[in-house]
Amino acid sequence: MKAVGVTKFGGPEVLHIVDLPDPQVGPGQLCIRVHGAAVNPTDTGLRSGGWAEMLRDIPPPYVPGMDAAGVLEQIGEAVSTDLRIGDHVMAIVVPNGSHGAYSERVVVPAESVARVPAGATDVEAATLPMNGLTARLALDLLELEPGQTVAVTGAAGAVGGYVIQLGKADGLRVIADASENDEQLVKELGADVVVRRGPEFSALVREAVLQGVHGLVDAALLNELVVAAVRDGGRIATLRGFKGEEKRGITFHPVLVRSYAREQAKLDRLRQQVEEGQVTLRVARIIPAELAAEAHRILEAGGTRGRLVLEF
Numbered sequence: 651m652k653a654v655g656v657t658k659f660g661g662p663e664v665l666h667i668v669d670l671p672d673p674q675v676g677p678g679q680l681c682i683r684v685h686g687a688a689v690n691p692t693d694t695g696l697r698s699g700g701w702a703e704m705l706r707d708i709p710p711p712y713v714p715g716m717d718a719a720g721v722l723e724q725i726g727e728a729v730s731t732d733l734r735i736g737d738h739v740m741a742i743v744v745p746n747g748s749h750g751a752y753s754e755r756v757v758v759p760a761e762s763v764a765r766v767p768a769g770a771t772d773v774e775a776a777t778l779p780m781n782g783l784t785a786r787l788a789l790d791l792l793e794l795e796p797g798q799t800v801a802v803t804g805a806a807g808a809v810g811g812y813v814i815q816l817g818k819a820d821g822l823r824v825i826a827d828a829s830e831n832d833e834q835l836v837k838e839l840g841a842d843v844v845v846r847r848g849p850e851f852s853a854l855v856r857e858a859v860l861q862g863v864h865g866l867v868d869a870a871l872l873n874e875l876v877v878a879a880v881r882d883g884g885r886i887a888t889l890r891g892f893k894g895e896e897k898r899g900i901t902f903h904p905v906l907v908r909s910y911a912r913e914q915a916k917l918d919r920l921r922q923q924v925e926e927g928q929v930t931l932r933v934a935r936i937i938p939a940e941l942a943a944e945a946h947r948i949l950e951a952g953g954t955r956g957r958l959v960l961e962f
Contacts, residue, residue: 653753654942654960655711659699662946667939668711670748673757680731680760681724682739686776686936687751688717689945689958690808696745697946708747715751716743716907718758719766719775720962729760738766740921742779742911752942754962761912767924767931774931777808777957782920782929783910785812785867788887789820791903792865796821801855801863801879804870805841806832808957809889812929813867814839819928825858827851827870835955839930852878868892932956 655668675681693714695701705712719740722733733739741763743751750756766775788809794800800817804810805826817824818840826841827848836844845854852875855863862881873892880886883899893902910916923929934956937945945958 651754652939652962653713653748653750654939655713655748655750655752656697657710659697659702661698662943662950665697665943665946668713670753673749673755675724675726675757677727678729678760679726679757680722680729680733680763681755681757682718682741682763683721683723683755684718684751684753684962685720686718686773687715687960687962688776688780689949689960690716690780691949692716694946694950705747711748713748713750713752714745715753716745716780717776717778718743718751718756719772723755731760733763733765738772739763740766740775740779742783742917744908744911752939752960759912761914764914764918764921767921770924770931773936773959773961774933776959777931777933778920778924779917780907781808781957782812783913783917784809784905784907785816786916786920787907787910788813788867788905789816791887791905792867792885794820794822794865797823798864799823799825799859801825801866803827803851803868803872803876805836805839806955807869808932810867810869811839811932813869814841815929819923825855825863832955849875852876855879934958936961
C-alpha cells in the first residue's frame with residue numbers, strides 16, 4: 651500500500667511516498683481504507699525528529715498522522731460493534747514506526763473508531779478525532795461545573811475552536827483570544843468574550859473577570875504568560891507537557907491525548923455533537939497525499955484556520 655513517511659528526520663522535504671505491506675487486522679481491531687488524514691503539529695514534530703528517542707529501536711520508515719477517516723474494510727475477531735464493512739468511519743491513530751494515519755490503510759483498535767458524522771465527508775471527519783479528543787480531555791481535566799468560566803488561548807486553531815464549542819456545550823462561560831482578523835471567527839464559534847491575542851492576554855482576561863477564570867486551556871502554548879489569568883485554586887490544561895510552578899493553589903494538567911485513544915464513547919459523543927450542530931468541522935484545504943511536504947510547509951508557516959487534510 652501507499653503511505654507517506656520519512657526515512658530520515660528533517661524539514662518538509664524529507665516526506666515522501668513509501669510502499670508498505672497492507673496491515674493485517676487482528677483480534678479486537680478494525681482496518682480502514684483511509685480517504686482523509688488530517689495534518690497536525692504533532693506530525694511535524696515526528697517528521698523533524700521530535701520523537702527520535704521514542705523511535706530509536708524501530709526501523710524506518712516512520713509514518714506520521716493521528717487523524718484518519720475512510721471506509722471500514724475489515725473487522726477482526728472478538729470485536730463487539732454495530733459497524734459493518736463499507737461503513738464510513740473515523741479514528742484516532744497512535745503512530746508507531748510505519749503505523750500512522752498517512753496511509754492508504756490503517757489498522758486500529760475498535761475502541762479508537764466511530765462513525766463519520768451524518769452529512770459529513772471523510773475529509774471533514776478526519777479533522778475531528780485527535781483534535782476533538784484533545785479538547786475533550788483538556789476540559790475534562792479542568793473539572794469545571796456549568797456556569798463557571800474557562801479561558802482558551804489559540805482559540806482560532808483546531809483544538810482551541812473545539813474547546814470553545816465543547817465548553818459552551820458543557821454550560822461554561824468561554825473567554826477566548828483572537829487576532830483582529832480572527833475575532834469574527836472566534837465569536838461565531840461561540841466565545842462569550844473575545845480578547846486580543848498576545849502577551850497582554852492575562853491582563854485582558856482579568857478585565858473581563860476580576861477574580862480570574864476557574865480554568866484555562868492553553869492551546870497557544872503561552873505557558874507562564876497565562877497563569878495570571880487564573881484565579882487562586884484554578885486549573886490550567888497545557889499542551890506539549892508544560893507544567894509550571896504551582897502558586898496560589900493553581901494546578902497544571904498536561905494533556906496527553908493518547909490516554910483517550912480508546913475512549914470510543916467520547917469519540918462517538920463528538921460525532922453526535924457534530925450532528926447536533928454543537929461542533930463544527932473545519933477543513934482549511936484538501937491536499938493530495940503526494941504533496942504532504944507542501945502541507946507541512948503550509949502548516950509550519952502559521953495562520954492556518956481549520957485543518958489541512960491529505961487525501962488518499
